Amino acid sequence: MEYIVLVISAVLIKNILLAEYLGNCPFLGTSKRMDTAVGMGLAVIFVMAIATAVTYVVQHVVLVPLNLGYLQTIAFILVIAALVQFVEMFLRKFAPPLYMALGIFLPLITTNCAVLGTAILAIRRDMNFPEAVVFAIAAASGFTLALILLAGIRERLEISNVPRALRGTAIGLVMAGLMSLAFFGFVGVDSSLKAFVQN
Amino acid sequence: MSLWKDFSKGLWKDIAPFRIVLGLCPTLAVTTAADNGLAMGLATTFVLTCSNILVSALRNIIPRRVRIASYVLIIATFTVMVELVMQAYFYPLYMILGIFIPLIVVNCIILGRAEAFASKRPVLNSIADGVGIGLGFSMSLTVLGAIREILGAGTLFGYAIFGPDFSPMTFMVKPPGAFVWLGLLLGVMNIIKRGRV
Numbered sequence: 001m002e003y004i005v006l007v008i009s010a011v012l013i014k015n016i017l018l019a020e021y022l023g024n025c026p027f028l029g030t031s032k033r034m035d036t037a038v039g040m041g042l043a044v045i046f047v048m049a050i051a052t053a054v055t056y057v058v059q060h061v062v063l064v065p066l067n068l069g070y071l072q073t074i075a076f077i078l079v080i081a082a083l084v085q086f087v088e089m090f091l092r093k094f095a096p097p098l099y100m101a102l103g104i105f106l107p108l109i110t111t112n113c114a115v116l117g118t119a120i121l122a123i124r125r126d127m128n129f130p131e132a133v134v135f136a137i138a139a140a141s142g143f144t145l146a147l148i149l150l151a152g153i154r155e156r157l158e159i160s161n162v163p164r165a166l167r168g169t170a171i172g173l174v175m176a177g178l179m180s181l182a183f184f185g186f187v188g189v190d191s192s193l194k195a196f197v198q199n
Numbered sequence: 200m201s202l203w204k205d206f207s208k209g210l211w212k213d214i215a216p217f218r219i220v221l222g223l224c225p226t227l228a229v230t231t232a233a234d235n236g237l238a239m240g241l242a243t244t245f246v247l248t249c250s251n252i253l254v255s256a257l258r259n260i261i262p263r264r265v266r267i268a269s270y271v272l273i274i275a276t277f278t279v280m281v282e283l284v285m286q287a288y289f290y291p292l293y294m295i296l297g298i299f300i301p302l303i304v305v306n307c308i309i310l311g312r313a314e315a316f317a318s319k320r321p322v323l324n325s326i327a328d329g330v331g332i333g334l335g336f337s338m339s340l341t342v343l344g345a346i347r348e349i350l351g352a353g354t355l356f357g358y359a360i361f362g363p364d365f366s367p368m369t370f371m372v373k374p375p376g377a378f379v380w381l382g383l384l385l386g387v388m389n390i391i392k393r394g395r396v
Binding site: 018019020021022023024025028070071072073074077078081110111112113116117120121124163164165166169170171172173174175176177178180181184 | 220221222223224227228268271272275276278279282283298301302304305306307310370373374375376377378379380381382383385386387389390393
């Protein structure tokens with residue numbers, strides 16, 4: 001039951017994009033069209049789940065026993081970069097259709113701060129292994145949800161009369177702000193949800 | 200002369216994150232107050248300048264095929280240095296900036312400058328570029344932080360600037376305010392640019 005609270009909290013209440021401010025560059029870059037938004041979202045879910053699982057193991061099997069906690073940033077970014085490369089090669093060899101759909105987004109994911117951010121957050125919040133993986137999948141789903149919602153809005157903005165100065169990224173950011181305000185309405189839901197689950 | 204040009208373009212013509220729309224996550228996250236924005240900007244400036252120096256000095260040694268991985272490793276090294284120094288000497292700030300200090304490593308501005316500038320130019324020009332872009336980024340973060348702090352908390356750099364009757368718009372220091380203000384400032388920059396052309 002705690003996992004339900006964890007998922008709802010990561011998807012809606014502390015949405016990684018709109019409340020934790022992670023992954024905004026791909027958010028604005030790939031939200032202009034619906035199909036790129038869906039592709040990017042799926043690629044992020046895929047990579048984020050694997051990356052968080054692997055970095056969790058690296059942290060608790062390698063860094064902590066050897067007292068190398070201060071190397072966390074370097075170790076994680078290298079692991080993620082190598083992992084993205086590996087996933088790309090694996091998909092190209094064994095799942096070409098999936099590679100065709102996600103391929104162009106994979107290199108962009110290395111510098112997506114949401115991936116590194118989620119990995120570090122899972123460590124800093126003292127989660128255990130299943131919690132960390134569920135958290136990563138939920139956070140990535142929240143990312144995808146926000147990305148697809150914004151893409152839907154921006155496709156309609158294309159045909160509406162936006163002031164010239166605000167066209168493009170600027171109005172995208174204002175829209176993200178309004179969406180963030182809507183998601184802000186979920187704040188406080190988690191404590192009552194926790195109480196409900198425990199009873 | 201070209202050194203000055205490389206330095207000054209970061210302060211207005213190519214100012215991050217308005218003219219180069221990169222590095223949005225720290226921009227949105229830490230600008231809840233002017234001094235947090237300034238601190239984040241200076242930390243980024245340090246990492247950017249140092250990584251520019253190293254990338255530029257090693258530009259004829261690093262093989263082209265592994266260049267991105269090498270740049271990431273260089274940037275990560277300086278990021279860890281900043282992280283450890285801040286943890287030791289600026290602990291309250293370290294706690295406020297939190298996860299966004301290790302995330303300097305994935306700030307696209309730094310990797311972008313390494314790839315687009317430092318990997319092709321001499322060391323001195325790369326230093327000028329790094330300091331210029333870094334200070335421009337710090338300026339932007341400070342301005343955005345100041346706007347949000349004044350409206351959202353009624354203070355500037357921690358000093359109260361309104362009377363006791365001022366009721367702050369808490370919305371401004373929360374995530375929605377960050378997105379809306381960054382969007383509006385981007386619009387203002389577009390108007391200024393169009394007016395000049």
